[in-house]
Amino acid sequence: MSAEVGPRVGVPSQSDAPPVEASERRRHDAPTRRPWTDRRPFDAARVEGGDPVAAAARRRTAWTVPLLRRAVLGDAVVAAVVVACGLVSLRQVGRDLGPTAVVVGALVSAAAWVGVLAAMRAYEWRRxxxxxxxxxxxxxxxxxxxxxxxxVSFGLELLLPRRMVLVAVPVVALLTAWHRYRLRGWLRARRRRGGAPALRTLVVGDGPSALDISDGLRRAPEHGMHVVGVAVPDPAGWESADGWPPCLGAVAEVPQTVVDHAVDVVIVVGSHLAGPSLRRLSWALEPTGADLVVAPGLVEVAGPAVHLRPAAGLSLLHVERPSSRSGRLLGKAVLDRTLGSLLLLAASPVLLGSALLVRITTRGPAFFAQQRVGVDGALFTMLKLRTMVVDADRQVDQLVGLSDRDGLMFKMRDDPRITPVGRWLRRFSLDELPQLWNVVRGDMSLVGPRPPLPREYVDYHDSVHLRMRVRPGLTGLWQVSGRADLSWEESMRLDLRYVDNWSLAMDALILWKTARAVVKSSGAY
Incomplete structure (x- = not known):
């Protein structure tokens, strides 16, 4: 194939356009193909109205408008109800506020709250x-x-009631966050059931990379990306296990593929497209209405651990080391000791009652002490309420072949060593309550990877050792993502994701999800 790209029949040539790199070329004939550098790098004859941007906007509006309407309505109702309750409480302490003033104040507050949220980009469909x-x-x-x-209070010399500022505003924010959390759960549940539209996605890159990200998106439909196909350098050599995802064309045909298959998002993976090629693709996609997303080769690292920093005209990803988060580590330690002490105090009656129940129904001590591996491989003694027979440790070798878990972790759904009371304690995770003492002592954290046994730790391969770079936790990311129902590989992957991306906000979310999972007894045995 020559270095120059010939014009399509009936289309004027772009003599002043720079040539397309060889890596961007098709590997098969397609008479409708145009270079990415064309002013119109695709044939829009098959698009309704001939305008791909308008067609993409119509597809997106069909599902974003009802979603945004729900968000706006819920936010407004939250603000109106909270402010109305606040104004009614002011009437009860002697303020001269009539029913009309309460209604008007509630409506104005609702409109103002929605307006401020809109200014903070809380109604962007991507958010x-x-x-x-x-x-x-x-x-x-x-x-x-x-x-x-x-x-306003200072400038106009108005005396605003403190409860309306210092109480109503935080309550409105918390209830709004709760409303959005519920809305998010509703949306994700609909996407998992296939009842909500998703962004039609084209994955572009080398074969293995395109297949990996396509499989990942198919396993997580709640994120709202439906892979319609891939575009690879050599379509003739494309192979997939079950014929999915289909190959829709070559990399050089991406703009035309986007138009032909009504694609909303193009995800570029791997190293096939980079630098000038990637820039030209972004220009070529602009008249199609599709978004361009670049997936870096950095796996499972996101959020606060990654920062985009420009330098010398480049966009550089700065990856923060977990050990460099000294300020957050101090905050995590303070939270662990404080909240752990409060939880231990609050749970003392339940803990003592459970211990007494274990002691009077089975032979042996109420508590079980076991050596576990802590941060950076240090050993510590972890406490639990005893849920098994006294000599349970000596029976492991006889039962290891019956484990319900793959990998190094031994777990049985119907473990014969568990006592009747122990099974009930495990169902509600009450056997883990003594570990609050480990949290108060500093051996463990409230949130972190579960501490392994020494025999498990010595068999870890190098990457799994990294999960012990942070203090082990009473609960963790994989516990709220399926608990004992997850495979060994998936559990370790989630632990490593936590190590790379942990934050106090993530810890708070995991604690909330843990409480919900314990109440539902999901994945516990």
Whole structure:
């Protein structure tokens, strides 16, 4: 194939356009192919109305408008109800506020709250249902409202009731976050059932990379990306295990493929496209209405651990080391000791009652002490309520072949060593309560990877050792993602994801999900 790309029949040649790199070329004939550098790098004859951008906007509006309507309505109702309750409480302490003033105040507050949220980009369709960005917008909106009320009060010399500023605003923010959390759960549940539209996605890159990310997106439909196919350098050599995802064309045909298959998002993976090629693709996709997303080769690292920093005209990803988060480590230690002490105090009656029940129904001590591996491989003694017969450790070798878990972790759904009382304690995770003492002592954290046994730890391969770079926890990311129902590989992957991306906000979310999982007894045995 020559270095120059000939014009398509009936299309004027772009003599001043730079040649397309050889790596971007098709590997098979397609008479409708145009270079990415064309002013119109695709044939839009098959698009309704001939405008791909308008068609993409119509597809997106069909599902984003109802979603945004739900978000706006819920936010407005939250603000109106909270402010109305606050104004009614002011009437009870002698303020001269009639019913009309309460209604008007509630409506104005609802409109103002929605307006501030909109200014903080809380109604961008990409953020609604996203999670961290969405909650960040709500927090910034609450801070802006408090600051704005302070400025207005000072500038106009108004005496605003403190409860309306210092109580109502935080309550509105918390209830709004709860509403968005529920909305997010509703949206994800619909996507998992196939009842909610998803963004039609084309994955572009070398074969293995394209297949990996396609499989990942298929396993997580709640994220709202439906892979319609892939574009690879050599379509003739494309192979997949079950014929999915289909290959829709070569890399050089991406703009035309986007138009032909009504693609909303193009994800570029691997190293096949980079630098000038990637830039030209972004230009070529602009008239199609599709978004361009670049997936870095950095696996399972995201959120606060990754920062985008420009330098010398380049966009550089700075990956923060877990050990460099000294400020957050101190905050985590303070939270562990404080909250752990409070939880231990609150759980003392249940803990003592459970221990007494174990002691009077079975032979042996109520508590079970076991050597576990802590942070950086240090050994410590972990406490649990005894849920098995006294000589349970000596029976492991006889039962190891019956384990329900793959990998190094031994677990049985119908373990014959568990006592009747122990099975009940495990169902509600009451046997883990003594570990709050380990948290108070500093051996463990409230949230972190579960501490392994020494015999498991010595068989870890190098990457799994990294999960012990942080203090082991009473609960962790994989415990709230399936608990004992997950495979060994999936559990370790989630632990490593936590080590790379942990934050106090993530810890708070995991603690909340743990409480919910314990109440439902999901995955516990």
């Amino acid at each position: 609604v249902g996203d999670g961290p960005d969405e909650f960040s917008s709500i927090l910034r909106a609450a801070v802006a409202v408090v600051a704005g009320l302070g400025v």
